[in-house]
Amino acid sequence: MSVEIFITSEHHNIYSQDICVLIEQAAHQRGTGIAKREPEYIQKKISNGNAIIALDRNEFAGFCYLEVWEDKKYVANSGLIVHPDYRGKGLAKKIKAKAFELSKEKYPGSKIFGITTSLPVMKINSDLGYKPVTFSELTQDETFWKGCQSCPNYDILTRNNRKNCLCTGMLFDPKHPNKKPREEREKNIAKYYRWVRLKTVKYLKFLSPIKSLL
Numbered sequence: 428m429s430v431e432i433f434i435t436s437e438h439h440n441i442y443s444q445d446i447c448v449l450i451e452q453a454a455h456q457r458g459t460g461i462a463k464r465e466p467e468y469i470q471k472k473i474s475n476g477n478a479i480i481a482l483d484r485n486e487f488a489g490f491c492y493l494e495v496w497e498d499k500k501y502v503a504n505s506g507l508i509v510h511p512d513y514r515g516k517g518l519a520k521k522i523k524a525k526a527f528e529l530s531k532e533k534y535p536g537s538k539i540f541g542i543t544t545s546l547p548v549m550k551i552n553s554d555l556g557y558k559p560v561t562f563s564e565l566t567q568d569e570t571f572w573k574g575c576q577s578c579p580n581y582d583i584l585t586r587n588n589r590k591n592c593l594c595t596g597m598l599f600d601p602k603h604p605n606k607k608p609r610e611e612r613e614k615n616i617a618k619y620y621r622w623v624r625l626k627t628v629k630y631l632k633f634l635s636p637i638k639s640l641l
Contacts, residue, residue, distance in 0.1 A: 430483045430518060432525050435473040439480050442487045443469040449490075449508050454577070463577040464506065477533075479526045481509075481518055488513045491526040495534065496566040502530045502537040503571070507548065523551050527599075536601065540565050542594040546620050549595060553612045556604035557597040559619050562589060565596050595619070 433439070443466040451463055472478040472492040481489035489509040495502055504526045509519050530539050539557075542565070543549060549559075565571075572589060575581050584592040599605075605612060 430481050430488050430513065432479060432481045432489075432521055434476055434525075434529060435478040435480050436476060437474045439473050439478075440470045442480065442490075443473065445487050446490050446506075446508070449510060450506055453508050477529075479522050479529065481513070481522055483513070486510075489518050489522045491522050493526065493530055493533070494571070495537070496568045496571055499534050499537050501566040501568075502534045502539050503566070504530060504539060504541055519547065520551050520554075523548070524555065527555050531601070538601070539599040540597060542592075542596050544594050546616075549597065549616050549620060550613065552597045552599075553605065553616045554609065555599060556606070557599045558605045559616070560596050560598045562591055562596050564598055 446469050447464055447466050454463065478490065478492035487510060491507040492505055493502055494505050504523065507519060507523055527539065541552065575584055580593050
């Protein structure tokens with residue numbers, strides 16, 4: 428695999444449509460949200476260097492972009508995707524690490540966060556120093572949460588007054604990074620993920636009778 432990872436610039440805009448298609452496909456496969464984005468939105472991130480792209484020569488392999496909230500108080504590493512031909516090779520971890528380093532370099536005082544339903548992503552985040560947190564510790568910018576509207580579980584988020592959903596919130600605070608030993612962090616993430624799965628089953632059982640009446 429001859430994949431290289433780059434901070435984006437304008438000449439990478441040719442991949443914006445492929446990126447949007449893959450983001451939407453990944454959201455459908457997971458059944459939960461990666462926020463749907465239009466090519467123009469992705470192009471803006473690419474052009475201002477707020478994204479990471481992985482290329483195998485000229486073939487698109489993966490992507491992640493940065494979003495800045497509340498006057499640089501928070502930065503989100505969003506839309507992490509890997510093309511199906513390149514999955515299972517550790518590429519997601521490399522892209523995420525590059526996006527994380529870019530976030531710290533461009534916004535050194537910002538808290539870095541994300542929401543995810545993926546155990547592998549939770550493990551990657553934990554290795555980088557993130558901690559699982561409640562949604563109240565994330566940005567409260569309305570524009571960020573509107574991005575969840577494309578997720579099929581958006582009604583769960585609104586029912587809970589945006590306090591929690593099926594996604595897990597994770598946060599890196601540069602003043603208080605997660606410095607616990609890796610083994611302990613992995614055990615904690617595994618326990619937290621099991622709790623999240625139990626919560627998911629509970630919500631879906633609750634919602635199924637309601638949806639059948641609609």
